Amino acid sequence: MEKWQRQVLRGTCLMRFPRLIWSGLFTVLFTTGAIAADNSGVIEVVTFKLKPGVSAVEFAPIDHQVELQHVARQPGFESRESAVGSDNEWLVIVHWRSAxxxxxxxxxxxxxxTAAAFMSKIEASTMSMRRYENRADFPRSVNR
Structure with missing residues (x-):
């Protein structure tokens, strides 16, 4: 695998382009076999609720800064996405190279x-984190 392909997989060159563009590019590259994906790794799933009075609009930029300033800079980081559900519950999915x-x-x-601002807006007692093994012998996902 070429250096640029490893950078794309690690996410180190994604900071300049919107996720939608890269998502489409990943689908094309993986579907055509231009990049051979290594399916091993860990999928981290985190859920939590925001504190009363904290809106999704207020929290979203803080969550984004945690991604840009901390998570995406960690060794083994592959990708991260956040979503808000009902009752101010958030879901964060992070793909890591290893546990x-x-x-x-x-x-x-x-x-x-960025951790203090993030933690000050969430109900820590509602936070749940689970990790799942994405084994190399499982079928490959096109979306990853």
């Missing part, structure tokens, strides 16, 4: 400059 990378990122999060 060790996911754990190291979580351990460093409390010292990240």
């Amino acid at each position: 060790e990378d996911a754990e190291a990122s979580m351990a460093s999060f409390e010292n990240a400059p």
Whole structure:
């Protein structure tokens, strides 16, 4: 795999372009086989609720800064997406190269400059995090 292909997979060259463009590009590249995806890795699923009085509109830029300033810069980071549901519940899905990378990122999060603003807006007691193994012997997903 070429250096630029590894950068695309790691997300290090995604910061300048909207996600929609890259999502379409990924679909084309993976579907045509231009990039051979390594299916091993970890999918981290986090849910939480915002504190009363905190709106999704207020929280979204804070969540985005956590992604840009901390999560996307961690070793083993592949991708991250956030979504808001009913009752101010949020879902965050992060793809990591390994469980060790996911754990190291979580351990460093409390010292990240953006962590305090993020944590001040959520109900910590509602936070749930689970990790799932994306094994290399499972069928490949086109969307990833």
